[in-house]
Amino acid sequence: MTLYLGIDDTDTRESRGTGRLARAIAAELARRYTVTGVTRHQLFVHPAVPYTSHNSSAVIHIQEGENGAAADVFATAKELMLADFIEGSDPGICVAAGRTIDGTLHRFGLAAKTSIVTQEEARRLARNAGILLEGLGGTEDGVIGALAGVGLAASGNDGRFVQKGTTRDLRGSQTVAAILASGVDRVSTRDGKTVSEGIVTLRKFPKPAFIEGNAVLFVEADGDAYRDIVVG
Structure with a gap:
């Protein structure tokens, strides 16, 4: 079973981003x-909708290994977020096990992608599902994105990986084999053709989309090689 730890609204325009904080929490x-x-x-x-730059939330995927893991993960992440609180931010944190996440939460996540949703909705859904959700300062609007991110991540069909295996270690031109070895599940063109060999020129590092539970790096032809496309 997977635990999903969602965080949102942890930064300001002048500070480190939510993604960087999520990776630090993931490392701990x-x-x-x-x-x-x-x-x-x-x-x-x-x-x-108040947001810093792109209005995105981050979700850490964790393999649940013991009873009480959700509470421990929540407490650990909360402590790290409070220790790195940025004045002017409105952080929220959410932890949920896959078995507690249903279509209602997924629909909330989809709604948060296309319309204005409220703290009250988020808190009510979390309370009804027995999901850990808390605001950690400011207006606490971050609870909206934290819960929405968890609902979207649990669907297995939203967003993109900003960390997966050793993907962040790859730069420049890489073989498809090296990309797959780093933690990407599949390299594919936008029309669904699997790319099993060749060279891919990376814009930065691989950022595979989250598709049907898999990390899929989309590419397009670039002469005799490929270049990656950021999707999600």
Whole structure:
């Protein structure tokens, strides 16, 4: 069973981003748990919605290994977030086990991508499902994105990985074999053709999309090689 740890609204324009904080928390949790990745989930961009730059939340995927893991993960992440609290941010944190996440939470996540949703909705859904959700400062609006991110991540069909295996170690031109060995499940063109060999020129490092529970790096032809496409 997978535990999903969602965080949102932890930064300001002048500070480190939520993704960086999520990776730091993932590194700490990896001391005791198997962390399988960190995903980024895009939420609604609208003048009525406060956000720092792109209005995205981050979700850490953890293999649940023991009873009480959810409470321990929540407490550990909360402590790290409070220790790195940025004035002017409105952070929220959510932890849920896959078995507690149903279609209602997924629909909330989808709604948060296309419309304005509220703290009250988020808190009510979490309370009804017995999911850990808390605001850690400011307006606490981060609870919205934290819960939405968890619902989206649990669907296995939203966002992209900003950390998966050793993907962040890859730069420049890499073989498909090296990309697959780093933790990417599949390399594919946008029309669904699997790419099993060749060279891929990376914009930065592989950022595979989260598709049907897999990390899929999309590429397009570039002369005799390929270049990656950021999707999700």
